[in-house]
Amino acid sequence: MxxxxxxxxxxxxxxxxxxxxxxxxxxxxxxxxxxxxxxxxxxxxxxxxxxxxxxxxxxxxxxxxKHGNFTKEEDDLVIDLHNKLGNKWSTIAMKLPGRSDNEIKNRWNTHLKKRVQSDHNVSSTEHLGTLEYDQANSKENTVNKxxxxxxxxxxxxxxxxxxxxxxxxxxxxxxxxxxxxxxxxxxxxxxxxxxxxxxxxxxxxxxxxxxxxxxxxxxxxxxxxxxxxxxxxxxxxxxxxxxxxxxxxxxxxxxxxxxxxxx
DNA sequence: AATAGGATCAACCGCTGCGAA
DNA sequence: GTTCGCAGCGGTTGATCCTAT
Structure with a gap:
């Protein structure tokens, strides 16, 4: 890509x-x-x-x-920080060691924005444990060896x-x-x-x-x-x-x- | 099997801020 | 005070991958 x-x-x-x-x-x-x-x-x-x-x-x-492997905790943190800071990707990246501002920005635009929007309707991830969350994101978790x-x-x-x-x-x-x-x-x-x-x-x-x-x-x-x-x-x-x-x-x-x- | 369309993400582009001259 | 050059930021692009049909 x-x-x-x-x-x-x-x-x-x-x-x-x-x-x-x-x-x-x-x-x-x-x-x-x-x-x-x-x-x-x-x-x-x-x-x-x-x-x-x-x-x-x-x-x-x-x-x-780090590449790939956004955990539920990282996603939650990005959402929380974005809620507080807006599109201050570099500032948000400082709170996530190993993540670049570009990667966080991409993550937001491709996944989290939609998730936040859908969460307005259904709090879908509330009943997902970390393991289930990771499995649900297994495709994304493929690390480039x-x-x-x-x-x-x-x-x-x-x-x-x-x-x-x-x-x-x-x-x-x-x-x-x-x-x-x-x-x-x-x-x-x-x-x-x-x-x-x-x-x-x-x-x-x-x-x-x-x-x-x-x-x-x-x-x-x-x-x-x-x-x-x-x-x-x-x-x-x-x-x-x-x-x-x-x-x-x-x-x-x-x-x-x-x-x-x-x- | 072919392909169209959506998803992904590395990289580009243009702009701003800041320090030095 | 002005200009210039560099670093950094955030929005956007486009090639490739994935998936549904």
Whole structure:
């Protein structure tokens, strides 16, 4: 149910995301965070708009995102919050961890709106237990296994959050995390699987860093693409900075590998 | 088996708000 | 005070799936 891929007049790809694009975007953001959505696709080598990348990440690729499986409790909460807040989907989404505003909006438009309307006539779900409700929604509860293959385990993720080992202020902070210098390896060699394996040991235990300033234990800044570009743009002309994505990646990786920091 | 029409949901589009210059 | 660029939001679209006939 996705829009077929096509290219617009600016050469930007539209429509369905390929697995390769997903992998690139996920791996990049897990490593560097989303420091600038507009420039990010260039660094990844994607022919997508920043908007499209942001949307894909927020609605689909975030580590803690859930698909399908709206429980009766979630539905009730959406209805209750919609009753109080109206179409403030992002606000409602904040109350439902793992659910994107887009998914909640779709859920409302396709199911809950009708349910609320029919409830005005018959309070049909009052006598449905949770099990019966789940069974009634079994079609919707079909989880896309392909989607889950590349997702970190949500339960572990949440357990990690609640255990307090890393101190997160919110789940959204997880989505914009970055790795410390010790985690860095040549990204180009990583498949999603090996990337996840590599992260497994210390991904959730390492401190999370802000999108732009990756603070090392020494208090120096690790070169994120943001300060990488800033650093180089101060030394070279824009002509000099016309480099291929591969070249950029290579340079960044060599910086990371050699622990070269800027203050 | 074919197909028409409804349902679903990922993705797009346009707009607003906000911070920086 | 104005302009610009970016992030985020909510409405809408359209490709695909599902179901009834």
């Amino acid at each position: 996705v829009k077929s891929a096509r290219y617009d007049s600016n050469g930007l790809k539209k429509g369905a995301w390929s697995e390769d694009e997903d992998n690139k975007l996920r791996a990049y953001i897990q490593r560097y965070g989303h420091w600038n959505w507009a420039l990010l696709p260039k660094f990844i080598g994607l022919s997508r708009s920043g908007k499209s990348c942001r949307l894909r990440w927020m609605n689909y690729l975030r580590p803690n995102i 392909t989607d889950l293959q590349h997702q970190p385990d949500v339960e572990n993720l949440l357990a990690g959050v609640s255990s307090g080992s890393p101190s997160y202020s919110s789940l959204t902070e997880i989505s914009s995390c970055q790795l410390s210098g010790s985690d860095c390896a040549l990204f180009s060699d990583l498949t999603p699987q090996t990337f996840d394996e590599e992260l497994e040991d210390n991904f959730w235990s390492d401190p999370f860093l802000t999108d732009i300033d990756a603070i090392t234990p020494l208090g120096n800044k690790l070169l994120s693409p943001f300060n990488f570009v800033n650093e180089f743009s101060s030394q070279y002309s824009s002509q000099d900075l016309m480099m291929t994505d591969e070249c950029l990646w290579s340079m960044m990786d060599s910086y990371v590998e050699n622990n070269i920091f800027i203050n």
